[in-house]
Amino acid sequence: MSDGAIAHAGGDPAPHAAAHPRLAHHFDTLGQQKDAASLGMWVFIAQEIMFFGGMFTAYLVYRMWYPAGYAAASNELDLVLGGINTAVLIASSLTVALAVHAAQEGRQKQIVWYLVATLLLGVVFLVIKYFEYESKLHLHPAHHAAANVRLFPMAGWFHVDGELVPVANEMRLFMVLYFALTGMHALHMIVGIAILLVILWMARKGAFTPRWYTPVEIFGLYWHFVDIVWIFLFPLLYLVNRHH
Amino acid sequence: MSPDITPTSTASATVRSAGAVMPARHYLNEQGGWASWLLTTDHKRIALLYLFSITAFFFLGGFFALLVRLELLTPGGDLMTSDVYNRAFTMHGVIMVFFFLVPSIPATLGNFLVPLMVGAKDLAFPKINLLSWYLYVIGGAFAIAAMIGGGVDTGWTFYTPYSSMASNSKVLTGAIGVFVSGFSSILTGLNFIVTIHRMRAPGLTWFRLPLFIWAHYATSLIMILGTPVVAITILLLAFERVLRVGIFDPTIGGDPVLFQHLFWFYSHPAVYIMVLPGMGVISELVAGFARKNIFGYSFVAFSSLAIAILGFLVWGHHLFVAGETPYSALVFSIISYMVAVPSAIKVFNWTATFYKGSISYETPMLYAFGFVGLFLVGGLTGLFVAAIGVDIHVHDTYFVVAHFHYIMVGGTLMAYLGGLHFWWPKITGRLYPEGWAKLSALIVFVGFNLTFFPQFILGYLGMPRRYHAYPDEFQVLNVMSTAGASILALGYLLPMVYFTWSWKKGKIAGDNPFRAKGLEWETTSPPPTFNFDRPPVVTEATHSYAHQEARVV
């Protein structure tokens, strides 16, 4: 029922027939589509910040209440492995940024190489994480015969200099948050790597051009975010009271 | 779409269906078969998928409510054991909050209307929209699995340490269901935000948007920022149950009250997720059926944002008796009072809209009237619980239960029903039967008040909530409440019947049976798959009725 309030734009009833193959039917221009994708990723990152935020809050509360226990547990973490992982992630952010830049410039081979580099660095991170977890989850058979069989060292024992020492309660609280935070982070890395594999496959087929490389760009945003989460996690978890 | 579409009824014809036609092809019949529905990316079809599943959950949640009310007919716990009763009220709450109220208006009416109202062909991310429905269904499947497995008995609030250490029920399964459905909510909000920002039709500036859009925008902000916090909280609870060690365990120095803080950090804003879209619907209904723009449009628009922001700062009012320090209690109380003010502004503006309006009393308008009255009571009783001195007495009693049911059921559900009736012709191309609809609205209103008003009295008398058995002197009020509930149930069943009937047998509605303004009414009923024949261009605010005959003052 048009009564003048709403005018209808004239034009081609099927404007998209001649449009870029990557332009979805519900967008008018590639620019609009890219802006939407970008805003979407930023909104997603905002919700991720809130997601990790809940755990950070719990961490902060218990750190205020049990500073000694936190320091003791933090000192049990492997600073070298954690440090290497930090460097690895920062490097991977560099490589993914370079991949985005290469996509902007249309350098197909470089896109692939930088994405592969990011992938490898991500895998290195996860492998190191695996070893860290393994040492923390080491279960000593003699000590879990007791009635309360619980899987993790926060349940009973730490390896310290080859000896098993009982874990104080506050250290348990730290370790739960350590596993929750780094575990969630690792999960986000794994998902990132899966997406990266898809994007790598697309890059190999030459799908990205300077006119359209949106997946690389928003993946880059996501990857940077995962890196930044680690940059917060590392000092909060590994560097408590290390100056002694 | 197709050049065969017959023009719609002319402006000066008598209302409704005389001469009204349904287009030959539209989004419902464009494609057929299961795959075209289950793999659709059309926001309108996804809205219907949601409508179907949300309705199913509503009746399931309602069934549990009836069990609860039946038990409460007598003071003794004689209809079912305490364990069964505890599961019944928990399942009622979990299903109603997470699987009905939170998605109800946004996922059905929002999904259907947001692209139409902004003049777009779809939401920004149609596949993510479909994913959000599947996440909802998967979450729901876990909830059903929990129910079949014996149910959850922690209350919908899952407080630790009962939920983490003591309950023998299907807490993990239920928690996973809630967790997964939360991501459905997040993706819906994400889609709305990007769509509203980036896909408005030419000329559709922010202050020309329908208030429905403003409301859904504010709601989406809450969905994005709040839901992840409850997601991680539920996850931490699940860890604690599985690993049998966790951060809420008091025996290792953990704080069970920390769970409450984290939980309510989302769950308070969640109640605004539940009510803001309803307020958006009411703004459309009032404007549409008074044939006027909402009085104080920009105040109503900004009040939605104010509610969203302030709503994040009041969670501690759920913890007044949970060992919170008096000083933080003061902060939460004063901000709780502040968040009441924007809601008051809306109510006054809706009332003022009726002044010199041209008001007709179709069913959607009746639901709008009902909303204003019942939301008013619910909102005013919020002032009672925000007063710490009174809240100490009424916390965890039926007073609070009545308060939130007035808002959720008297508010959101009435708005949902009003919106369903208003946009039913647009969604289906057919009219619901007006006589039956009016009768149902009346039954709902009467049944609702009889169910919940006595609960205010019960609560102040001291009857605690989640009580399987109660002292004898509370019986009369409980019987009144249960009687109301049975009337209310009838009021909800009738629309189920006549909406289903009208799907095939209702009168053809035509493009704009209520002669309302809004981009959604500028296209056919039902709309074509891509919404508009040609992209609309907007030159004025939505509810501008000036071009029709103005009321003689």
Place this chain on the structure above:
Amino acid sequence: MESARALFPVQASTVAPRVDNLYFFLVAVSAFFAVLVTVLIIVFAVKYRRRHVDEVGAPIHGSLALELVWTGIPFILAMVMFVWGASVYFAIVRPPAETLDIYAVGKQWMWKFQHRGGQREINELHVPIDTPVRIILTSEDVLHDLYLPAFRVKMDAIPGRYTQLWFNATRAGTYHLFCAEYCGTKHSGMHGSVVVMPQNEYQAWLGGGVTEGTLAQQGEKLFTDLVCVTCHSAGSGQRGPELTGVFGSTVELANGERVTADAEYIRESILNPTAKIVAGFPPIMPTFQGQVSEEQLLALTEYIRSLSSSGGTAPAGGAAAPQPATQPDAQPQR
């Protein structure tokens, strides 16, 4: 059981009338606005009903003046309610300087009350009339909540912490006592009564039961039975801090922090000794987790409190504002 009135609870404490007065004010304001808006809507809906099919409403956009009025007035009313509510709240949560202390332990699914004179009750609480009574609460397992509707007071019982509520009962009689935090199967079964008695009857009741001595004496016996005395006595030579005068004092910890030795500190020190090591002492105290019940912990705390030279301060710790308590004997205060 007092026959409760059908629609409104009895006022049986000093604070109840204050709560009710605020409640009536809220009812009046709510009724006013509810009636105002309802009447306006009905009047407008009738007066401005659509008279013919093409009629539209007048193009009125808004009025800044009206917006300010109906923002400002609700805001002012809201602030009045806030201040009044806060004032009543402080009356509810701040006990007077001297109170009769009673300990309450909630567990699934009963309330266990311990009087300082050693009397124990389950689900029933006897208190004297016209006396400020303070209940110090904790839970053995999950969250509970002690709710005394006739007194208009309520407080959660939280495992691992002490919370408190206080009241001054003004009317003799028997009133409901509820658990108001869902706690599992028999949540509604944690139902009992609080019995308010005139002074002389209360004294008689106190003297009538069989006890094992005062709570502090029970604690002293535990102190010996659990061999705390090995490290915590005058002659133990630096193995553990001496406990005379500790209660309520400020303690310096090994990491330099200073904490108040309140009831929660004592409890934590027994259950989780490594959490706070006192400066100058080795971390050798074993944990007694699983060996002492919440009631026994309260008895031990009472004993240690009795060793405090002033016998005065006994903050419950945690959220409540610390307040000095009554003398550690069984006589109720007037």
